[in-house]
Amino acid sequence: MTRGAVYADSDLGHRALLNLSLGFRPHEHATLFDRIGGQAAVDRLVDALYDRFEADAVIRAFFGRDLATGRSRQKRFVAEWLGGPSRYSDSAWGSLYQHHEDLPITRAVAARWLDHFRGALTDAVPAQSDAASIFERAHAVALALVNSENEPVERSVRASRHRSERIASCGVGARAVK
Secondary structure, X not given: OXXXXXXXXXXXXXXXXHHOOOOOOOOOOOOHHHHHOHHHHXXXXXXXXXXXXXXOHHHXXXXXXXXXXHHHHHHHHHHHHOOOOOOOOOOOOOOHHXXXXXXXXXXXXXXXXXXXXXXXXXXXXXXXXXXXXXXXXXXXXXXHOOXXXXXXXXXXXXXXXXXXXXXXXXXXXXXXXX
């Protein structure tokens, strides 16, 4: 009689999983979102990333005055991107390309962003294989968003604003709120 059969015939049936082979991986097909720890891990990742953005004048210039809204939106995006709940695309007004098309993204800027992302992954995702998988995906996306060969000229914060920030949703020009 095998050990599994003993468990099945007794009130210890719940222990049958202990008899599985070493190759058994119950979460092999779990999403990256689940494997890294769900929303709490995504929140740590995005917070670590945006903390790095705050300290980098080059990357910081690509964002508006306040990063709080961006952090919140990015947490929803990254969660969905890693296989979590689809709370981002339900409210997104445009594609990834549309969100970045007006920004002068060079290879150097993409590399700088990727350095920050790698650091944030190190802080937030303990499993190196999962971090490597996420970084590989982010690397491909960052390079796909490169749209300029020229380094951006020194400019004030977000001088090259996306059209969505210049036009109100009804099509009327936006006004500065003081």
